[in-house]
Amino acid sequence: MKSHTKHLVLQVSERMEFINITHQVEAELEASGIREGLCLVNAMHITASVFINDDESGLHRDYKRWLEDLAPFDASPQRYHHNRTGEDNADAHHKRQIMGREVVVAITNGRLDFGPWEQIFYGEFDGRRPKRVMVKIIGE
Numbered sequence: 001m002k003s004h005t006k007h008l009v010l011q012v013s014e015r016m017e018f019i020n021i022t023h024q025v026e027a028e029l030e031a032s033g034i035r036e037g038l039c040l041v042n043a044m045h046i047t048a049s050v051f052i053n054d055d056e057s058g059l060h061r062d063y064k065r066w067l068e069d070l071a072p073f074d075a076s077p078q079r080y081h082h083n084r085t086g087e088d089n090a091d092a093h094h095k096r097q098i099m100g101r102e103v104v105v106a107i108t109n110g111r112l113d114f115g116p117w118e119q120i121f122y123g124e125f126d127g128r129r130p131k132r133v134m135v136k137i138i139g140e
Contacts, residue, residue: 026112040104043131071095
């Protein structure tokens with residue numbers, strides 16, 4: 001069995017942003033030479049997410065509004081106990097928990113085996129600095 005690991009570095013300019021990373025993951029699959037197996041894509045930060053969904057701007061706006069309704073940004077220590085430690089990103093931890101840490105995609109005939117419209121996204125909830133995503137591909 002072969003394996004291939006790559007850490008993507010993304011420059012995230014907004015506090016909350018969704019970045020389509022499908023093409024970068026496909027490039028790593030191509031570089032791996034693996035034709036059958038699994039591809040893990042993992043957010044390497046506790047205030048970030050990796051998820052699969054449609055690349056539709058209205059959906060992304062809806063996600064942002066929905067996540068903000070569930071866990072609104074509030075840097076004060078009154079709303080979130082985590083912010084009493086000197087941090088201001090408690091909401092980002094909650095948003096990551098909702099959206100998930102990672103995805104696993106089957107590899108079939110050297111391609112990511114997606115359903116219709118599926119794309120891989122990096123979701124950032126405490127951005128404005130470089131962030132990492134791990135792509136780990138295993139198989140034959």
